[in-house]
Amino acid sequence: MGLFNFFIVLPQTIYSLGMPFVIKYAFHGDPVKTITLGGACLVIAALLALKVKEITPACATAPVVKINDEQTSLTQSIES
Numbered sequence: 001m002g003l004f005n006f007f008i009v010l011p012q013t014i015y016s017l018g019m020p021f022v023i024k025y026a027f028h029g030d031p032v033k034t035i036t037l038g039g040a041c042l043v044i045a046a047l048l049a050l051k052v053k054e055i056t057p058a059c060a061t062a063p064v065v066k067i068n069d070e071q072t073s074l075t076q077s078i079e080s
Contacts, residue, residue, distance in 0.1 A: 019034065
């Protein structure tokens with residue numbers, strides 16, 4: 001649970017420390033542009049998420065390792 005909280009708290013801390021300066025100097029005090037920037041980042045993240053390829057594991061319990069563009073289960077690579 002601590003690692004999960006780290007990935008939530010760290011971006012919020014960076015945002016709260018940095019965004020007041022961005023709003024004041026880059027957006028000239030208009031916080032609505034911050035929401036627009038957030039929406040644009042959301043769209044870019046959604047488009048990049050479409051490029052993620054899922055690898056199907058060899059079996060339900062064996063983790064998959066990708067070596068030289070070949071899909072190999074971890075148990076197969078240990079036996080070799």
